[in-house]
Amino acid sequence: MALDVNFAKMNGLGNRIIVADMRGRADKITPQAAVELNAQSDTGFDQIMAIHDPKSEGTDAYVMILNNDGSEAEACGNGTRCVVSALSAETGKNHFTFETLGGILTADESEDGMVSVDMGRPRFRWDQIPLEEEFGDTTGIELQIGPIDAPVLHTPSVANMGNPHAIFWVKKDVWTYDLDRFGPLLENHPIFPQRANISIAQVQSDDHIIIRTWERGVGLTQACGSAACATAVCAARKKLTGRDVKITVPGGDLFIEWRDDSHVIMTGPTEWEFAGKLDAQTGKWMRLVEEV
Numbered sequence: 001m002a003l004d005v006n007f008a009k010m011n012g013l014g015n016r017i018i019v020a021d022m023r024g025r026a027d028k029i030t031p032q033a034a035v036e037l038n039a040q041s042d043t044g045f046d047q048i049m050a051i052h053d054p055k056s057e058g059t060d061a062y063v064m065i066l067n068n069d070g071s072e073a074e075a076c077g078n079g080t081r082c083v084v085s086a087l088s089a090e091t092g093k094n095h096f097t098f099e100t101l102g103g104i105l106t107a108d109e110s111e112d113g114m115v116s117v118d119m120g121r122p123r124f125r126w127d128q129i130p131l132e133e134e135f136g137d138t139t140g141i142e143l144q145i146g147p148i149d150a151p152v153l154h155t156p157s158v159a160n161m162g163n164p165h166a167i168f169w170v171k172k173d174v175w176t177y178d179l180d181r182f183g184p185l186l187e188n189h190p191i192f193p194q195r196a197n198i199s200i201a202q203v204q205s206d207d208h209i210i211i212r213t214w215e216r217g218v219g220l221t222q223a224c225g226s227a228a229c230a231t232a233v234c235a236a237r238k239k240l241t242g243r244d245v246k247i248t249v250p251g252g253d254l255f256i257e258w259r260d261d262s263h264v265i266m267t268g269p270t271e272w273e274f275a276g277k278l279d280a281q282t283g284k285w286m287r288l289v290e291e292v
């Protein structure tokens with residue numbers, strides 16, 4: 001089977017993104033094509049952001065989000081910034097409205113190339129995360145990993161930012177935790193019927209948190225924008241920080257504002273990879289033809 005698609009290889013703070021242009025076509029990138037594409041060295045990615053023709057009036061595009069295990073996601077903060085940079089290079093526009101599986105969101109590119117995405121309103125009710133069983137207080141649910149009397153990670157906050165997140169608060173440096181080992185166990189824990197993105201977070205101050213994330217459907221990544229948003233809102237709910245925070249991820253910094261109307265605004269950079277700066281400047285798409 002040949003996957004023949006125009007694309008740009010980009011990243012958002014090291015979160016590896018393929019922006020694929022599926023406009024004007026009736027087909028979709030299948031889970032199998034995504035898995036096989038990821039196995040090829042030049043096109044390895046964390047997410048594919050497939051831009052389709054709009055489905056709803058007033059939107060610029062429908063964006064299908066695929067993780068590298070072929071599963072579909074409702075939200076991807078870093079990938080959305082990459083879609084904005086790609087479409088802005090192509091069209092010269094700097095404001096976009098997208099629809100994803102998770103709903104409708106807006107995004108803006110500023111003069112300096114930074115992109116802000118309105119990630120919508122977080123949801124905290126147990127059945128909205130979703131969790132398998134009822135918890136009244138989702139600022140810290142009963143879940144732990146490690147010995148029963150000395151858990152390594154415990155009592156995560158949970159939130160849905162379009163997609164499900166659990167955040168474990170830690171006192172020690174986030175790099176001292178074996179997230180590679182605990183990540184898959186927690187992602188697939190029966191308490192999360194739709195699996196979950198798992199982050200560990202160390203609060204530095206009222207406006208700064210350091211996190212690492214094990215992403216659902218991917219594994220360890222350099223950055224997860226929706227996890228940064230989920231961490232920020234959960235920290236503010238627990239009164240660990242204010243509502244305006246810098247989140248340091250392995251790939252750099254994201255700036256999160258939880259506005260009074262409850263919308264979460266995420267701001268950060270994007271980078272072009274082998275589509276190259278030339279393509280970013282001319283707005284020309286590269287063509288990807290792979291046997292998958």
Ligand SMILES: N[C@@H](CCC[C@H](N)C(=O)O)C(=O)O
Pocket residue numbers: 015046047067072073074075076077078079163164197215216217218223224225226227
């Ligand atoms: N990298 C993303 C999140 C992508 C989706 C996630 N793995 C999921 O399945 O929910 C981001 O920047 O938000």
